Amino acid sequence: MNSKSRAIRDLLFNKVRMTIQFKIIAQDGMARVGELITDHGVVPTPTITLNYTNALENWGFKPEDITEARDVILLRNTFWLKERGISNVREGVEWPRPVMSDSGGFQMVSMGKHLKQSFRGLEFDLDSRKIFIAPHEVVEWGKSAEVDLIMPLDNTVYTMDRNPLKFIWSAVMTAVWFRYSRKVADDNLYYIVQGGLNKFARRISLWDANRQLKNGISAVAIGGLAWDEPRSAMYKMVKFCTQRLPGNKPRHLLGVCKPIDILECIERGIDSFDGIAATREGRHGRVWLWGGKYFDINNSQYVNDNGVLDSHCSCPVCRAGVSRADIRTRFKIGDREAIRQLMAHNWHQNYQLVSTARQAIEEGKFREFKRDFLGTFKPFVG
């Protein structure tokens, strides 16, 4: 079915059609500032998502709590929402802004047991149940649930796997699954480039991505990175991909959200990032600081520390003057609010980072900004 027939079908069946447009405002080297235009508003890029995971929900964290940072994308997981019988992506959250859905395929590869993959989809055992995810079902749900930016089911392989055939297979499988996905929706669908660190597999995936992008697909994502590979290898592969992708389409990097990685990959032409490191580390008491450093709130040296978490931070917690000592006391007894405050603070560090990076790109000073930000910082492992 071509896009014209799809438009007529959608009109007849009163289906909501979501579209994505992308406009580049400024460029500094490969780094760019843009606008991702969706039916639920415009998102300035480079940007980050707020990954609204089950963990965040369980701790009582609500997207509406990030009152001053609403020009970002909320990310929700198709698989878990479907499992809970949720039929609209904004159900249970007050978020009138754009929402991205990921398929859940990645989580299944890492969590599910007895994984079987075929051109029809992904089969695995979860909690002693047999589950099957088909590529078209992921997009069908995304479309009916009014998702603005849909990540289809893709086939990912552990980056450090030694068998090159697996990467080629993942690129081919992702391409086949994409064809099933595209039959359902194409206006707001991302093509996910796979292939790990294997250049041959990446070339196959990039060749197919470029065909699809020329043929009406609006956006592209780079997947299959940020497992255990060295940072330098990840950055090289990001550049290998962005150099071979069209300049006028938005580019998302899946599963990457540490400050140093965000900066290095903005420099290599990435427009948006998602990941859970900020909130996950906050939950465990690791406090992120401006400049990429961090400290552990559990350490006894903060018992009487009346300073805020980070004097450079403009998050609601730091602005309200909540002290390290206060948060530490409450965190140590498992206070839910303290945990939410640490998650919000860490996430805000990235929010502040992309906002400042955009300004630096517009002024043509991105490299200087990156150098000043990182200073003598040694990236933390993990």
Ligand SMILES: [Zn+2]
């Ligand atoms: Zn803060």
